[in-house]
Amino acid sequence: MNTRFKPEQILERADGIAAHLGRENIRDSIVTALYSRAESIAARVVKQGTARQPDWDRKLDNIITSKLLGYPLMLALLGIIFWITISAANIPSQLLARLLFGLEDLLSALLITAGAPVWLHDLLLQGLYRTMAWVVSVMLPPMAIFFPLFTLLEDLGYLPRVAFNLDNLFKKAGAHGKQALTMCMGFGCNAAGVISCRIVDSPRERLIAILTNNFSPCNGRFPTLIALATIFMGGLVTSAYRSLTAATVVVGTILLSIAMMFFTSWLLSRTILKGVPSLFTLELPPYRCPRVLQVLVRSLLDRTIFVLARAVIVAAPAGIIIWILANIEFNNLKPLNFLAGWLQPLGMAIGMDGYILLAFILGLPANEIVLPILLMCYLSTCTLTEAGSLADLSTLLIQNGWTWLTAFCVMLFSLMHWPCGTTLLTIFKETRSLKWTLLAAVIPTICGVAVCFLFKQIAALLEVI
Amino acid sequence: MGLTRASSGLNALRESFISLNASSFLIALAGNPNCGKSTVFNALTGLKQHTGNWPGKTVTLARGRYSYRGLDFTLVDLPGTYSLLASSVEEQIARQFICFAHPDVVIVVVDATCLERNLNLVLQVLETTPRVVVCLNLMDEARRKKMLIDVPLLSQELGLPVVPTVARDGEGLEKLKEIVAAIAAGILHPAPKTVRYNQAVEAAVITLEKQLQPLLNGHLNARWVALRLLEGELSIRQELEQHLGLALPQNVIQLKTKKGVSA
Numbered sequence A: 001m002n003t004r005f006k007p008e009q010i011l012e013r014a015d016g017i018a019a020h021l022g023r024e025n026i027r028d029s030i031v032t033a034l035y036s037r038a039e040s041i042a043a044r045v046v047k048q049g050t051a052r053q054p055d056w057d058r059k060l061d062n063i064i065t066s067k068l069l070g071y072p073l074m075l076a077l078l079g080i081i082f083w084i085t086i087s088a089a090n091i092p093s094q095l096l097a098r099l100l101f102g103l104e105d106l107l108s109a110l111l112i113t114a115g116a117p118v119w120l121h122d123l124l125l126q127g128l129y130r131t132m133a134w135v136v137s138v139m140l141p142p143m144a145i146f147f148p149l150f151t152l153l154e155d156l157g158y159l160p161r162v163a164f165n166l167d168n169l170f171k172k173a174g175a176h177g178k179q180a181l182t183m184c185m186g187f188g189c190n191a192a193g194v195i196s197c198r199i200v201d202s203p204r205e206r207l208i209a210i211l212t213n214n215f216s217p218c219n220g221r222f223p224t225l226i227a228l229a230t231i232f233m234g235g236l237v238t239s240a241y242r243s244l245t246a247a248t249v250v251v252g253t254i255l256l257s258i259a260m261m262f263f264t265s266w267l268l269s270r271t272i273l274k275g276v277p278s279l280f281t282l283e284l285p286p287y288r289c290p291r292v293l294q295v296l297v298r299s300l301l302d303r304t305i306f307v308l309a310r311a312v313i314v315a316a317p318a319g320i321i322i323w324i325l326a327n328i329e330f331n332n333l334k335p336l337n338f339l340a341g342w343l344q345p346l347g348m349a350i351g352m353d354g355y356i357l358l359a360f361i362l363g364l365p366a367n368e369i370v371l372p373i374l375l376m377c378y379l380s381t382c383t384l385t386e387a388g389s390l391a392d393l394s395t396l397l398i399q400n401g402w403t404w405l406t407a408f409c410v411m412l413f414s415l416m417h418w419p420c421g422t423t424l425l426t427i428f429k430e431t432r433s434l435k436w437t438l439l440a441a442v443i444p445t446i447c448g449v450a451v452c453f454l455f456k457q458i459a460a461l462l463e464v465i
Numbered sequence B: 001m002g003l004t005r006a007s008s009g010l011n012a013l014r015e016s017f018i019s020l021n022a023s024s025f026l027i028a029l030a031g032n033p034n035c036g037k038s039t040v041f042n043a044l045t046g047l048k049q050h051t052g053n054w055p056g057k058t059v060t061l062a063r064g065r066y067s068y069r070g071l072d073f074t075l076v077d078l079p080g081t082y083s084l085l086a087s088s089v090e091e092q093i094a095r096q097f098i099c100f101a102h103p104d105v106v107i108v109v110v111d112a113t114c115l116e117r118n119l120n121l122v123l124q125v126l127e128t129t130p131r132v133v134v135c136l137n138l139m140d141e142a143r144r145k146k147m148l149i150d151v152p153l154l155s156q157e158l159g160l161p162v163v164p165t166v167a168r169d170g171e172g173l174e175k176l177k178e179i180v181a182a183i184a185a186g187i188l189h190p191a192p193k194t195v196r197y198n199q200a201v202e203a204a205v206i207t208l209e210k211q212l213q214p215l216l217n218g219h220l221n222a223r224w225v226a227l228r229l230l231e232g233e234l235s236i237r238q239e240l241e242q243h244l245g246l247a248l249p250q251n252v253i254q255l256k257t258k259k260g261v262s263a
Helices: A007-021 A023-045 A056-064 A070-113 A118-156 A158-172 A179-186 A190-199 A203-215 A222-236 A239-270 A292-327 A335-349 A354-362 A367-381 A391-399 A404-415 A421-431 A434-462 B009-013 B037-045 B089-100 B112-128 B139-144 B151-158 B173-184 B199-216 B222-231 B234-243 B250-262
Strands: A046-048 B025-031 B062-068 B071-077 B105-111 B132-137 B147-149 B162-164
Touching: A007 A023, A007 B199, A007 B222, A023 A046, A023 B112, A023 B151, A023 B199, A023 B222, A056 A070, A056 A158, A070 A118, A070 A158, A070 A222, A070 A239, A118 A158, A118 A222, A118 A292, A118 A367, A158 A179, A158 A239, A179 A190, A179 A203, A179 A239, A190 A203, A190 A421, A190 B089, A203 A239, A203 A421, A203 A434, A222 A239, A222 A367, A222 A391, A222 A404, A239 A404, A239 A434, A292 A335, A292 A367, A335 A354, A335 A367, A354 A367, A354 A404, A367 A391, A404 A434, A421 A434, B025 B037, B025 B089, B025 B112, B025 B173, B037 B062, B037 B071, B037 B105, B037 B132, B037 B173, B062 B173, B071 B173, B089 B112, B089 B234, B105 B112, B105 B173, B112 B132, B112 B139, B112 B147, B112 B151, B112 B222, B132 B151, B132 B173, B139 B147, B151 B162, B162 B173, B199 B222, B222 B234
Parallel strands: B025 B071, B025 B105, B105 B132, B132 B162
Antiparallel strands: A046 B147, B062 B071
16 A cells, blocks of 8 residues: 555544444443453462461551541641650750850850951851751751651651542532642642642642642741740640640641631632532552651751751841841831831731731741741840840740740741742742732732731630730 | 652752753653652662652652663653553653653553553553563562562563562662663564454554554554544544644634633
């Protein structure tokens, strides 16, 4: 056959044959043939040994994903992880603080002998070093404990089970069940979470997943949550229950944030992103024994050190700028005070203050630098002469008017505010739309402001402050 | 190993780890979700792509490089799929890469503990190209489950080289590299045994195959294209029409842009 056919002709021919045989019949016969061939090869190649192991995978799944025990187990697991983190981080935190503040005297002596002027001495030590010492001792131990624990759960294969448990809720919210997986990914990093939303096929549901991903706290926000809960929430009860209370508060705020995610997903799917949730099959992967050593090394290097390094590297130059803004004067006005004063009314209305709001705004590049920036703001404006331990950190915050409600509102706002710069950039890249990127920033911010405002009002009404 | 630095933060924005090198061989890494594909990828390239025990975490085409006996290889980690025939995003990405990017070798990673389901993908891949090697991964789990797998028989049934591996311990990876190099360099020529369909389909395929061959010029496997045209799956048909240089019909273009905007 030497005649060359044009593509159109061949397509027509194919359509003709297909119409004659019936597309469905063709597809059926192809799929059936593939499956039966795979089956026959596998049957001949695989020989099951005599000692068949008990099917403990299935049994475990029946418990973990059961209607009755699924949710309590999930909550308990989350609670236990935070409880271990908080109670085990306490002592290393104290030790680190003692070590780092011990070094401060040495550095001070060094600077003085080197002939550094007083302003430089104060800037470097009181502005920079002190903040860093606190941030490192408050953030490093919890991260070093929390991240490996969480990674172990991921390696074990627990996350798909979480997705399985939450599937029904997502369906009710009008979202895709796979959003549970993108949400879990967001627990590590929201930028990665937003990218993982590509696994959601329908564009409508993918957008919902992208817009609400920021409600999962990322690596950069966990340390802030844990640190604030440890400092403020433990103080309400006797020391025996301190870690437990702090862990409960952390879990509670995260649950609230996830509840907001469901709510906004539901709202979006009823308003601007209307539609019916599509079905999908979620496969539960086998449980696999995690590689403990590798998990330890990777979560230490890639998460703990990375997050901490960014907190220090980005916050250090910011600290210098803040110090300068706090100490120079324009027309008898110090710029930092002016900015914070301008934000003060809004900050107060939602249970925080102007400096906290300013720190959140300046923390746009990365969430882990919010706390360091805030401490620098406080340190550069008030004269705290004694700073030698972790306890002085809470003194500093209390001096600046903090109560447990302030800490609680900061935790809530940390969970619900605009995504970090990287995540916004990723959202723009994924949606190619300024509108959706803006919405992704506006939605959580509105939620955060509303929730904090509500809590502040309720607390005032009940006169618990 | 969980989320790594290479897969979070600003790095999450990068589509690939390295740029394509013209002088190196292009190797595609395909497989079902959760068969340890990313672990094989990391073990071969020494990179730290995010691995986690859940399906669907690889959504980008992670690219890495390794060299073996002086030859350069660029490895592309495809999203995990059960099939190449449907229209989900993962399957589209995997199919387009295997069929249209012309990799020198396709490694299909297979979970040894559920061979039957995994073979479905192998059978589909070997319809598109003979340059395939099967990486029979998770052999340690198969051994733990007391499963005995007759590797030579499997290799014979498929007409493809099969390498048993335990990727996370590095077991069998040297052998895998050796086979990949042999296929890429044209020393080894696998002769896959393609699946035979019922008579009516086979007859139609033979007619179309003959007409397609001069048109495809060896760029695509004519038998595969014939089968897909008969099946008529919309997204594959569009890809093929584009490949054959046909303008898209007006209504299809509308459908496409609509999909993009209503997003």
